[in-house]
Amino acid sequence: MTRLLLVEDDAALVGILELTLPAHGFEVHATGLGGHALHVARTFQPDVAVVDLGLPDVDGLEVVRALRALSDIPVLVLSARDTQHDKVGALDVGADDYVTKPFGMDELLARLRAALRRVAPGDRAIVFRTDHLTIDRAARRVERDGARVHLTPTEWGVLEVLMRHGGRVVARHDLLREVWGPQYVDEAAYLRVYVAQLRRKLEERPATPRHLLTEPGVGYRFEP
Structure with missing residues (x-):
């Protein structure tokens, strides 16, 4: 149960x-x-x-x-x-x-x-690392400058979908459908909130992100 x-x-x-x-x-x-x-x-x-x-x-x-x-x-x-x-x-x-x-x-x-x-363990043991950031998708663990970063299940969902498409643009409606479900494809405000939260937690300079990028009028992509 x-x-x-x-x-x-x-x-x-x-x-x-x-x-x-x-x-x-x-x-x-x-x-x-x-x-x-x-x-x-x-x-x-x-x-x-x-x-x-x-x-x-x-x-x-x-x-x-x-x-x-x-x-x-x-x-x-x-x-x-x-x-x-x-x-x-x-x-x-x-x-x-x-x-x-x-x-x-x-x-x-x-x-x-x-x-x-969205909280079920991922099936890909992929670890992404930079000088400042480590994302272990199998362990669902993020560290920034050596300190553990807490992500909510939905933040994980957004990040995991973007990382799975690494380097490719994910359209807003596709991201909303995959993370929230088909009834949410028009809820662009959801994405703005969660992408902003992820940038604050993961990016060194959230206002000029390096990894979580916006493609105006289209969607978002994760740039390794």
């Missing part, structure tokens, strides 16, 4: 998810308080988390931020807020996906499967 931490205060929704998700291979541990989420995460040790933004005690973004500092598990946000500003804000603090309420169960399950696929 895949352990799922559900941080949601809507009792009716919690009841539906606790009834439905176990039939699809998930063991659900729910809490309605964001302030309790970290304690549950430490004891339950989930494989994935689903977090509502509209919690009664703290803003769900703070929960996402705290979970991300604690672990690199995939974190999906649930919210009735549907503006691009809200979605980008959640991605910026470490969420891997954003599901707008109301949602279909099939959609939620598909996004959970996609998020979990």
Whole structure:
């Protein structure tokens, strides 16, 4: 069973998810308080988390931020807020996906499967090295100037796809489809957020990147 931490205060929704998700291979541990989420995460040790933004005690973004500092598990946000500003804000603090309420169960399950696929071990033992940067794709490990760099599962997904096409341009819609799924091919804001985050973490000069390059109007490429 895949352990799922559900941080949601809507009792009716919690009841539906606790009834439905176990039939699809998930063991659900729910809490309605964001302030309790970290304690549950430490004891339950989930494989994935689903977090509502509209919690009664703290803003769900703070929960996402705290979970991300604690672990690199995939974190999906649930919210009735549907503006691009809200979605980008959640991605910026470490969420891997954003599901707008109301949602279909099939959609939620598909996004959970996609998020979990992004944390599966890679099948290519390729190590990329420069004087300042080491990326071990098999170990899913990055070091910059000898220090470990933490990447979220979605950051890994974007980086791995670009490295797999090393030196070749990956179109925005292809990258979105491969990392997030076909329903995301028009969500260019997702890519801008994650590529910017990767540049801050990996590049010596993020404003003038050496490895993570933009091809205006087309997409992105990883330059070895």
